Amino acid sequence: MQYLEGRRFVVMAIFLAVALTFGVRLFYIQVLDGSYKLAADRNTLQRIVQVPYRGLIYDRKGQLLVQNTPVYDLMVVPREVKQLDTLRFCELLQLPLEEVREGLKVARTFSRVKASPLVQNLSTAELATIQDNLMDFPGFTIKARMARSYRTENMAHALGYVGSITPKLLESERFAKYMPGDFVGVNGLESFYETQLMGRRGVQYRMVNVRGIEKGAFRNGEFDTLSVAGQDLHTSIDIELQKYGEMLMKNKRGYIVAIEPKTGEILAMVSAPAYEPSILTGKGMGNRYMALQNDTTKPLFNRPLMAKYSPGSVFKVVNELVALQMGVVTPQTGFDCNWKLVRCTHRHEYPSNVGIAIKQSCNPYFYQVMRAAVLRGRSTNRFEDSRLGLADWRRKVMAFGLGDKLGVDIRSEIGGLVPSPEYYDKRLKTRRWNYKTVYSLSIGQGELSVTGLQMANIMATVANRGWYYTPHFVRGIGNGGPLPQFTERHTVGVDPMHFESIIPGMQAVVDGRGGTGENASLLDVGISVAGKTGTVQNYHGEDHATFAAFAPAEDPKIAIAVFIENAGFGGSSAAPMASLMMEKYLRGRIAPWRKRWEDWLQSPAERFIRRRRH
Structure with missing residues (x-):
């Protein structure tokens, strides 16, 4: 009888130890460790970075040289793409089949439930040719943003140009606040005065459901910050x-x-x-850049x-x-x-x-x-x-x-x-x-x-x-x-x-x-x-x-x-x-x-x- 009584205390001790272990772990997870809360928030919160308007560039007499104009990116959510008529889609966008397939592959790798760009830098005219047909292609949407455009045919070497930030630049401390897909001054004045031209980014927090559909502002925008437009440059160039x-x-x-x-x-x-x-703006910029790069007269020099x-x-x-x-x-x-x-x-x-x-x-x-x-x-x-x-x-x-x-x-x-x-x-x-x-x-x-x-x-x-x-x-x-x-x-x-x-x-x-x-x-x-x-x-x-x-x-x-x-x-x-x-x-x-x-x-x-x- 004493033997059975001893075993009962051992079993009770084991259950108590297990209960205590779970209790300590739950306390750590719920009170001390914020990683699980952060993961949960990420499933319900969406952080939207607002890119400010880039500063304008003028000549010494006040003539506008560089401005911002609206361009459009064709975005895709891979999970929502259903029975895509790839051939018709390629004809609509006037893009090679392989390029579209590769773009969809990259988008799926990034995320199956979040939107990512498939085609960037569509002009207003290009948008007009495809927008009415997008309803036939679920999973595809248009996102508007501002891009650089030039009101002069001159001064290209001094002005420089803006392009997508590279992985190498993202490793630099100077670009610590930038994210993949952001645009940055590559050379010329656009690069030297990047800090002044870029301005300050804003952030908005939105509530979303498990499928990423927006459900409104988080805490009525209590944690949102406004973006600040970049400063204009007044050059000495006549x-x-x-x-x-x-x-x-x-x-x-x-x-x-x-x-x-x-x-x-x-x-x-x-x-x-x-x-x-x-030449170094808009869709197909990369191909035009390579053409300039390979030109024997060295126009980029x-x-x-x-x-x-x-x-x-x-x-x-x-x-x-x-x-x-x-x-x-x-x-x-x-x-x-x-x-x-x-x-x-x-x-x-x-x-x-x-x-x-x-x-x-x-x-x-x-x-x-x-x-x-x-x-x-x-x-x-x-x-x-x-x-x-x-x-x-x-x-x-x-x-x-x-x-x-x-x-x-x-x-x-x-x-x-x-x-x-x-x-x-x-x-x-x-x-x-x-x-x-x-x-x-x-x-x-x-x-x-x-x-x-x-x-x-x-x-x-x-x-x-x-x-x-x-x-x-x-x-x-x-x-x-x-x-x-x-x-x-x-x-x-x-x-x-x-x-x-x-x-x-x-x-x-x-x-x-x-x-x-x-x-x-x-x-x-x-x-x-x-x-x-x-x-x-x-x-x-x-x-x-x-x-x-x-x-x-x-x-x-x-x-x-x-x-x-x-x-x-x-x-x-x-x-x-x-x-x-x-x-x-x-x-x-x-x-x-x-x-x-x-x-x-x-x-x-x-x-x-x-x-x-x-």
Whole structure:
């Protein structure tokens, strides 16, 4: 009997332990652990993210460039699709059968009871052709949203475009609040100002049943938040000037960059060949992007920011200013046009001062200017003297914003190259090199490379007599001004009086008799121009033409750089193109007697070569 009584207590203890275990577990699940409640809420609550209206983009005169227009996505709930007539459905959408099947497969993988996009970016016209027939296809609905559209055919490289966010971007901390399927600025201003343009998302919570059908707001919207529209961008671009520049650069490769010197605001940035920004919007955007990507003329390549070219003779201005500041030459210093040092491209008078040397673009003169700056007896070893001198000269040249990124508000910018002594050590595999190894830098050739933005900024710096603001596209965000980094003045460490010494020579280049840039003169319309021509050696074909200038010379309002690949002498092609751009901006129109240049410049670059040869 005692044995049975003992077993009864054991059984009771076991039941009590089991009951206690279940009790503790239920307490943990219901009180301490919120995961089950969250799972239940997910079956009854739907979190709807409200994407705000993206900010608009305007030009400097208030003309709207980029806006938001309604587009439509065809959504599908796989579970509700019944007896789909696939052939008729494909004919209605004008889509390949395999593409529709693949889209349905992806939708089923995502969820059988939740809607996901099957076809995106349907236009209003495309919607009209299919909407009345959707009743024959259960499970398919239309969802409206806003997408980017462009009111200009120009400025594609600067504006950039918007596309679906990629899995790689979603891994970035910068895009932590984004979700798959969201749209984001891919490049250009759309990317750089993504935070300002995007605004702040809102969230709504809706009660839904087990099949996902909405049953109303959760707690009368107590936890809902409103979205905040993105801020508008007011750019410094003169869209009429931009359009004019793209017209002049048609059928060519190269760039035009125009800057307002006193503010650093970019007035125009032309990259040729170009493309229309609307190409990268709407249905089929991916296919059109790949077509641009495979185009041998590289229309997606943003030449003003990404192409590195030798600056040619335009760089002689910087070389001279550095030497003047170092005190190794004066404005009255003369050097022989000694062809034994380096060949000169012109037959001209003795360059007895810097003004004549700049006007005639004398190569031997600037060879000797740089030699005086580099070889200053810093060491008794001639190789070490060259290394020390080049390092000092390079530091002063880089103060002009060369050799590194300027920091423009587009992320695709590269920095160019001002070679260092270490660069030559590595390239030549020896430290035993001297000035004759690097002399080509003195005339803007050799290993030296700059971008189009840097070329225009050099002219802005000279126009300002020694300072510049970082070039930028956006002069205002919302009701405010530009970003703080674009209001900081940068000085180049050259005394203003030295600029006064070289500017008359630059005016003589354009407005003086026999100057190398006389085709850029605007004296006939009452505007003085200071500039410098350049012919950049090209070992793979015809030379490149370049010209950089600012105007009016006495009170500069525009600084410009023009570069045309394989167009030969800069004074024949790049100079007149720059003059038309400056006249267009300063006067708002082109004088009738100067329109002949328009016809001439709209021809392919090869025409300039033929004229130069004959």
